[in-house]
Amino acid sequence: MILGLDIGGANTKAASSDGLFAESVYLPLWKHAPLDELLFRFAAREPQPQAVAVVITGELADCFSGKREGIESLTAAVKRAFSCPVIFWGTDGFSWSDPIELAAANWSASAALLAQELGDCLFVDMGSTTTDLIPILNGRARAAKTDFLRLAAGELVYMGWLRTRIDSLLPEARLSGRRIPLVPEFFAIIADARQVLGQISEKRYVCDTADGAGKDRESALRRLARTVCSDLEEIGEARALAIATQACERQEEILVQAIAKQAEKHGLEMVAAAGIGEGLIVQAAAFLGLECVALSEKYGSKISDVFPAYAVALLAEAELAEGR
Numbered sequence: 001m002i003l004g005l006d007i008g009g010a011n012t013k014a015a016s017s018d019g020l021f022a023e024s025v026y027l028p029l030w031k032h033a034p035l036d037e038l039l040f041r042f043a044a045r046e047p048q049p050q051a052v053a054v055v056i057t058g059e060l061a062d063c064f065s066g067k068r069e070g071i072e073s074l075t076a077a078v079k080r081a082f083s084c085p086v087i088f089w090g091t092d093g094f095s096w097s098d099p100i101e102l103a104a105a106n107w108s109a110s111a112a113l114l115a116q117e118l119g120d121c122l123f124v125d126m127g128s129t130t131t132d133l134i135p136i137l138n139g140r141a142r143a144a145k146t147d148f149l150r151l152a153a154g155e156l157v158y159m160g161w162l163r164t165r166i167d168s169l170l171p172e173a174r175l176s177g178r179r180i181p182l183v184p185e186f187f188a189i190i191a192d193a194r195q196v197l198g199q200i201s202e203k204r205y206v207c208d209t210a211d212g213a214g215k216d217r218e219s220a221l222r223r224l225a226r227t228v229c230s231d232l233e234e235i236g237e238a239r240a241l242a243i244a245t246q247a248c249e250r251q252e253e254i255l256v257q258a259i260a261k262q263a264e265k266h267g268l269e270m271v272a273a274a275g276i277g278e279g280l281i282v283q284a285a286a287f288l289g290l291e292c293v294a295l296s297e298k299y300g301s302k303i304s305d306v307f308p309a310y311a312v313a314l315l316a317e318a319e320l321a322e323g324r
Contacts, residue, residue, distance in 0.1 A: 003049035004313025013306035030062035039081035053316030106308035111141035126277025161277035188223035193244035
């Protein structure tokens with residue numbers, strides 16, 4: 001069994017190559033969360049892995065001065081935790097010469113596996129924070145190598161299923177016939193909107209709240225009211241729910257536009273959807289009339305949520321088998 005790890009800034013994800021184990025742990029590196037403790041826990045679980053394969057996306061967390069320091073710190077943490085062989089996947093695979101090639105390479109592992117198993121498609125993976133849109137053509141990913149360049153190309157959209165600020169999605173809300181600007185303040189996130197609309201439970205609200213208060217419906221409604229410099233006593237529940245609805249609708253519009261741009265640019269007619277926002281991707285693909293393969297149906301929902309970790313584990317299994 002090979003263990004795959006995807007170490008992100010907000011979440012660390014793990015999956016076994018046999019698909020029997022998959023876990024995502026909210027672990028905000030910028031708050032100096034106990035990464036070593038989690039990695040040692042993974043190392044001690046049974047059955048113990050024969051090898052560990054790693055992708056890294058947390059190198060730009062605020063606790064690091066830059067990407068290189070982040071890569072060095074995170075690779076060292078993995079090596080400390082595991083006594084078995086550890087290999088790292090870069091944007092061009094397991095062969096790399098400069099550690100900077102390991103930066104934000106998780107999408108590359110996912111695309112490499114899907115190129116083998118699905119063929120030409122647009123791989124769309126929505127996590128808690130960001131969304132990757134990776135064109136796969138003729139057996140390989142056709143995406144830029146860095147997040148900077150992928151942002152420029154529309155292959156990385158910085159919005160996710162949970163952690164995105166409401167005001168970044170919805171500049172203004174329509175309330176009782178008036179257009180009210182949302183204030184540019186960290187008052188509420190899209191997880192609040194999903195919570196009050198019944199799209200996620202408190203258990204699935206796996207990130208910090210904006211005010212440090214609860215993840216229950218009432219607390220989320222209060223945060224939504226603050227986005228228009230108000231409270232529930234002033235605007236009432238109906239208007240807070242209207243803000244939530246409009247924010248979710250706007251996020252779907254942004255996703256539809258992003259998928260349409262990449263599908264048209266590369267002549268792709270099939271979407272492969274993954275991540276905790278997989279359902280939203282499926283909806284967007286259906287709106288566009290594109291065929292969509294939900295990876296939860298192919299691999300299971302737990303694997304879909306942590307797909308890069310699973311992908312790098314399978315790729316490592318094949319790599320190590322060839323080297324025997």
